Amino acid sequence: MINPWSSKQYFDYNKLKKDFGIEDTDDYFDNYLFKRHLIFGQRSLDYIEYAINNKMKFNAVTGLMPSGHMHLGNKVTIDQLIYFQSLGADVFITVADLESYATRNIPLEKAKEIAINEYIANYISMGLKPCRIYFQSNDSDTQGLSFILSNETNMSELKAIYGLDDSSSILHVNSPIIQASDVLHSQLKKFGGAAPTIVPVGVDQDPHIRLMRDIAQRLRIYNVKIENNRIAVYIKGKDDPHKYIDNAVDVLGKNHYETEKNYEYRSINIKNSTANDKIKIDLLLANEEKDYNNFTFIGPSATFQRLETGLKGGKMSSSVPDSLIALNDSEEDATRKIKHAVTGGRKTVEEQKQFGGNPDICPVFELYNYHVKDDDYVQRVYDECKGGARMCGPCKKEAAENISMFLKNLRDKKDESLSKLNDYLINKSF
Ligand code: SF4
Incomplete structure (x- = not known):
């Protein structure tokens, strides 16, 4: 099990890739972090590549915990953010000041000072262009969305993913939902709607990524799947599916896809598609869906970076x-x-x-x-x-x-x- 709250983990990256289905990053981007395999794995990076190649909106999201000092080990995340911003990403950064208050007893005013002086000023000096940086303690978009997302998971799922038990703090129950909200809120209508979203993280954060990808999928009406190397679309929910199927067929037809609809099975088969069409069709239908679903999200993509070794060997740690x-x-x-x-x-x-x-x-x-x-x-x-x-x-x-x-x-x-x-x-x- 990967535990996002443990600071004492060392990773066998190859085993993690195998055990958790993390994919290679080969040939994605002409950037030194990728070429040197300092970013060793990814989830659905093909969505980001597709958005860049087709000049579509995409987001890059990260968070900072305002405690201690920003150090070289944190820098790779910001290097990636700046790189994706240079490729056209809209950047969103959460300052997790409530989390640092709850877990490290850092007063909010102090957290603000740390966030600005230790982190944000350095991000700007490193080349980050204007973007949306917000404080968790005062952001109604993410707070409201957390409420919606919390309805999409339950305790048994959180226990299975995180190993929580009856003695676990409610903060540990809330934390993954808050993180999902931080990432997915970048796709709210007011920020341009559903869009591929890249989250650069250490592999210890993968449980959060998997959960938020699942939650994003659960909120979708159109469920786009690969079946026998063709694309099939399923309509979720209990509403009458006619409107959803007819509108999707219309959109797909305008994009030269031949479809076969089945109201009884709430499905559409796309006859002239291949597995390679999945991203295009998913994004087309997300764009269609957002007119009648306030919470249409594309499952976030992730890159996983190798932890930089501390100068004393082992992990970089503020306690050393x-x-x-x-x-x-x-x-x-x-x-x-x-x-x-x-x-x-x-x-x-x-x-x-x-x-x-x-x-x-x-x-x-x-x-x-x-x-x-x-x-x-x-x-x-x-x-x-x-x-x-x-x-x-x-x-x-x-x-x-x-x-x-x-x-x-x-x-x-x-x-x-x-x-x-x-x-x-x-x-x-x-
Ligand atoms: S410090 Fe020594 S071992 Fe390390 S790269 Fe330089 S020469 Fe090689």
């Missing part, structure tokens, strides 16, 4: 400050932490020269791999390390110079970024 580099760290602090990082190097320089180092287990190499975009440069670091031409001391110094340059750039831009906050924040919390 030297395991991570915070984005508000000084260059001196970052350099000191990198200098004392564990490496994949040999015991002696002679051995390193003779046998080479092991960048595959080296957190210093990860600093290059996760945070330097130049593929040739990162490949050279890898090859030099493996081939024994690179020693750990100078390699750490070089990594520290790269990271320091990045941190200095953020600090230099911070005042300007703070002056732009009004282009991003749509409410100001309690």
Whole structure:
């Protein structure tokens, strides 16, 4: 079981992909995070690819928990968000201030200050363009939608997914629904309606993704399925299906699909379709459906990123400050932490020269791999390390110079970024 609330998990990514049906990311996007497999898996990324290729609206959604410091390990999510925004995504970001109050006792005013200074200012300095950032404590759209979504699941399902039992906090019952609402509200009519939505996450969040995909599907009237390599559409609910079937057939006909309708079985067979038509037909029918369903959603897509290793080995953790580099760290602090990082190097320089180092287990190499975009440069670091031409001391110094340059750039831009906050924040919390 993957537990989204545990901070002590290490993952065998290949096993997770197999056990939970997470798919490969190969060949999706010409971006270093994908090419280097730092994003190791995905769910229905083909919807996002389809939206981009067809110049359709799509959303990218994430959340931040305002506690502690934003650090390099959190940065990949924002790198993805900025990348998807550059491809046309409308970006939505939740500030989970109520959650940080409930779980970490952080007062809302303090959470607001942390969110702005530690996270949002850095997002803007990293290149995030204006988008919708909202505080959970003061957002009626997501609060109202949570109410609707909570009607689509029950305790036995939550127990099966999350391992909840009778002693579980009600907050743990509410939390997945709130997260589903944070993601799905981006598809409410007021924000443009049903649209493919990408959620970049760590794999520990996959249970939430699976649940919100199921809930989105349950709220649909048109259920689009692949059957024998053709598309079939089923009409859910108990209403008279004539209107839904006739309207769908009309829309499909305008898009050159030949259909066979069956009112008794509440279904439409699309005779000249193949499995490849599923996304197109699903999006066509979602667009049709939203005229009579206020809560029409496309199941969110997800990318899953590999966790960056802490500088002390193991996980980056705020309880071990030297395991991570915070984005508000000084260059001196970052350099000191990198200098004392564990490496994949040999015991002696002679051995390193003779046998080479092991960048595959080296957190210093990860600093290059996760945070330097130049593929040739990162490949050279890898090859030099493996081939024994690179020693750990100078390699750490070089990594520290790269990271320091990045941190200095953020600090230099911070005042300007703070002056732009009004282009991003749509409410100001309690
Ligand atoms: S040379 Fe660099 S990449 Fe290789 S093991 Fe040492 S610190 Fe890591």
